[in-house]
Amino acid sequence: MEVCDWGDVPVGWRRRHLLGLEDMSAGEIELILDQAERFRLILMRGASYESCNRKIPLLSGKTCVNLFFENSTRTKTSFSLAARRLGMDVVDFSASTSSLSKGETFIDTVKNLEAMQVDVIVVRHSCPGTAMLLSENIRGHVLNAGDGAHEHPTQALLDILTIRQRFGKVAGLTVALVGDIAHSRTARSNIWGLRALGANVILCGPSTLVSRQWEALGVKVSYSLDAILDQVDVFNLLRIQFERQVIRPFPSTREYAHLYGMDAARLAKAKTDVLIIAPGPINRGLEVTPDVADGQHSAILDQVTNGVAIRMATLWMCINVKPEN
Amino acid sequence: MEVCDWGDVPVGWRRRHLLGLEDMSAGEIELILDQAERFRLILMRGASYESCNRKIPLLSGKTCVNLFFENSTRTKTSFSLAARRLGMDVVDFSASTSSLSKGETFIDTVKNLEAMQVDVIVVRHSCPGTAMLLSENIRGHVLNAGDGAHEHPTQALLDILTIRQRFGKVAGLTVALVGDIAHSRTARSNIWGLRALGANVILCGPSTLVSRQWEALGVKVSYSLDAILDQVDVFNLLRIQFERQVIRPFPSTREYAHLYGMDAARLAKAKTDVLIIAPGPINRGLEVTPDVADGQHSAILDQVTNGVAIRMATLWMCINVKPEN
Amino acid sequence: MEVCDWGDVPVGWRRRHLLGLEDMSAGEIELILDQAERFRLILMRGASYESCNRKIPLLSGKTCVNLFFENSTRTKTSFSLAARRLGMDVVDFSASTSSLSKGETFIDTVKNLEAMQVDVIVVRHSCPGTAMLLSENIRGHVLNAGDGAHEHPTQALLDILTIRQRFGKVAGLTVALVGDIAHSRTARSNIWGLRALGANVILCGPSTLVSRQWEALGVKVSYSLDAILDQVDVFNLLRIQFERQVIRPFPSTREYAHLYGMDAARLAKAKTDVLIIAPGPINRGLEVTPDVADGQHSAILDQVTNGVAIRMATLWMCINVKPEN
Secondary structure (H helix, E strand, O other), X not given: OOOXXXXXXXXXXXXXXXXXXXXXXXXXXXXXXXXXXXXXXXXXXXXXXXXXOOOOOOOOOOEEEEXXXXXXXXXXXXXXXXXXXXXXXXXXXXXXHOHHHHOOOHHHHHHHHHXXXXXXXXXXXXXXXXXXXXXXXXXOEEEEEEEOOOEOHHHXXXXXXXXXXXXXXXXXXXXXXXOOOOOOHHHHHHHHHHHHOOOEEEEEOOOOOOOHHHHHHOOEEEOOHHHHHHHOOEEEEOOOOHHHXXXXXXXXXXXXXXXXXXXXXXXXXXXXXXXXXXXXXXXXXXXXXXXXXXXXXXXXXXHHHHHHHHHHHHHHHHHOOOOOO | OOOOOOOOOOOOOOXXXXXXXXXXXXXXXXXXXXXXXXXXXXXXXXXXXXXXXXXXXXXXXXXXXXXXXXXXXXHHHHHHHHHHHOOOEEEEEEHHHOHHHHOOOHHHHHHHHHHOOOOEEEEEEOOXXXXXXXXXXXXXXXXXEEEOOOEOHHHHHHHHHHHHHHHOOOOOOEEEEEOOOOOOHXXXXXXXXXXXXXXEEEEEOXXXXXXXXXXXXXXXXXXXXXXXXXXXXXXXXOOOOHHHOOOOOOOOHHHHHHHHOEOHXXXXXXXXXXXXXXXXXXXXXXXXXXXXXXXXXXXXXXXXXHHHXXXXXXXXXXXXXXXXX | OOOOOOOOOOOOOOOOOEOOOOOOOHHHHHHHHHHHHHHHXXXXXXXXXXXXXXXXXXXXXXXXXXXXXXXXXXXXXXXXXXXXXXXXXXXXXXXXXXXXXXXXXXXXXXXXXXXXXXXXXXXXXXXXXXXXXXXXXXXXXXXXXXXXXXXXXXXXXXXXXXXXXXXXXXXXXXXXXXXXXXXXXXXXXXXXXXXXXXXXXXXXXXXXXXXXXXHHHOOEEEOOHHHHHHHOOEEEEOOOOHHHOOOOOOOOHHHHHHHHOEOHHHHHHOOOOOEXXXXXXXXXXXXXXXXXXXXXXXXXXXXXXXXXXXXXXXXXHHHOXXXXX
């Protein structure tokens, strides 16, 4: 492996944990995006024939635990690959087979992991605030991989990185988050991150999923996708999360697709350089038609690559932050 | 770790994927077997006390994803060990907890894995053609770990390697595949591989499991194991796959063992240097009696070791194949 | 990584397997504790900011298989971390998805793992004697991670290491094992290890869980925790294992806590330097109150760290033992 001399984490970075974007400054977000761009270059280099190594063992000897209390293959795999690309050992701690089912408290489970001298815990839990609770109870580093409907900061960061790559900036752009805002931690993290960087945010969806109360966060609310088509630079098509919904928020998926699905006809009325992103997994034919998902305006797969880069950046920056900062 | 100078993959190898043996030439199969022999030497070297290292990090920095949609500990563990011995990082992508259960299409799941910049996908799926479908949709490398009742190429290659080790050749030998041909991807891959290398193949089992139509592949069909005992150099005792059978293909396991089980009495009537192999997991007392399974004619455990060597060989050769070839 | 010159395993160590403490001499136990102390120093060194590496790749290139037939996140994670810290590759072999469900025998499954050239198998099984059965059937090394209610040697070794760290010795101390002795493999291993090192052992609990027959092992039996409070140097508060109990051994958890739970009132009557340990996962408010579990007499989290060190020591010593010894 190559000699690693990436030096210190960027000046100005002082966080030991990545809990959310709500209180993060534009400067901090830009530090993460810049670092992720550097890691992305390594991720993308070379075809497999060339004997090139896409690993950069900056965190060799460190251990990362994936503590996932909700099913997630995509995010967990992305974090695992990011950690291994940095040379870390990764251990999955499956909640279903864990001591929690034997009556142990959450904090005791976590303190046990800490006592095994792990360096970082990546946590996903259905309860908002889990990542923060964890960070207040252990000496190690905590990265939030989603806490209830609260925050999912790495998802928002990869969305924002994808936007910045396409437009070269984020400030001044108009970004529409379309669909299931009510159940979406991704929406919350995106709103805070995009607002910090100076973007305009429009929330768009049926009134059962988008409340006027969101306007308090400095965003606009629209109940008509057609009405905003020509004002928007980026459409972020949130997943309809059937698995999170207690009551049916719209009469049928056919009606949802008709009113809020992105298709070729709507795309034709949008700006010529409009960007389509989606956190996935996508429901083809519901939030987005296949031709749009696979078309030239879509950056859905770029987002996935950026996800690994964002997770490499935040792992490295949180673990290598200077003490006392 | 030792310095790795294994040079290029063998001249004549031009495949990026290992999908099956149906269209593979004798020369290509021999290249894989020869390479596997070299890796086997490393696998087998030294007792554990000697501070010898059985790892050869030719694929260090590469990432392998195990994408298994059917339960398999044996084959998945063998691939995992092979990949790690070559220095790869291995990530298991469990189908049951994956986004597929959230409505994502198979190709979308795979394209997401690809976008995370993984190098090779090892895939098992109940649907024939899955590995080929995959190979046509991603830039990375695909190794087929079993697709429905179609092909299971690494199993056939390890069977054939075991035969070649014992007899020094394959051409001219008579190999009987005994038992559940109808449900066996292993049988198909074996037939194509053995025929390419010049072996004679006899399929033997009850008529409910062995159709005369197989003769179109250049093999003989026999419904009596006793009738072929003295003609056969290698008996490959296929597993009765109760888990794949919809209807009961024979009246009782007792009758099956009576007619098609390999036991000491039958072994006594076979050639003196006859070889017994079985893909496993074996049903002791059904396809084979314990004394035969554990006896001197059996190479059942050699097959398992050869399995790791074959998987190392095919991983290395597919990943390091020269572009444009 | 640093150059590893840890030389040979300690003179006097001659075991290829760690099956239990019943037949282990004081000298052998001390060798393990001493080695674990050395590994613990590496585990504990440095905060994460310092670019220090807590890995010591003495077993690089070796492969460890976790063969767990009972759910265990804590012990399995501890073994995995220990093996990886020593540079090993770790493969989990999940019993639920294994070939055992396809009718393969236990020994055949294990012989298959062996044929894949793995170096060590860490096994947990509900059947007493599993680890020994395994050790008699394979060439590799076996570490017992719990066999039924028989032995759990690494748990006892980490308990004893924690005691020795606090008191500087074990001989002459009085250690009380409190609670569910009947279902506890940890109790058996502790009794043999503590007795070998010259400690006095008292078993304490309700008569449904503690039989007078235990006295044959050279221990005392008490049915009153209050009666022994001032005689004991170490209380090891065993978990009430609801998941192992067929009949209810006491009227209510409230009664159990009242009679056998360790709380501040009892602690006040104990020796001033009394040590509280518990194998966990603890039932807060049952075996121990939160204030005691988290108080200054408790070494519950030290035990967890010691667990990784003990597993590193036993892995390294068993794998590197000299042949013919």
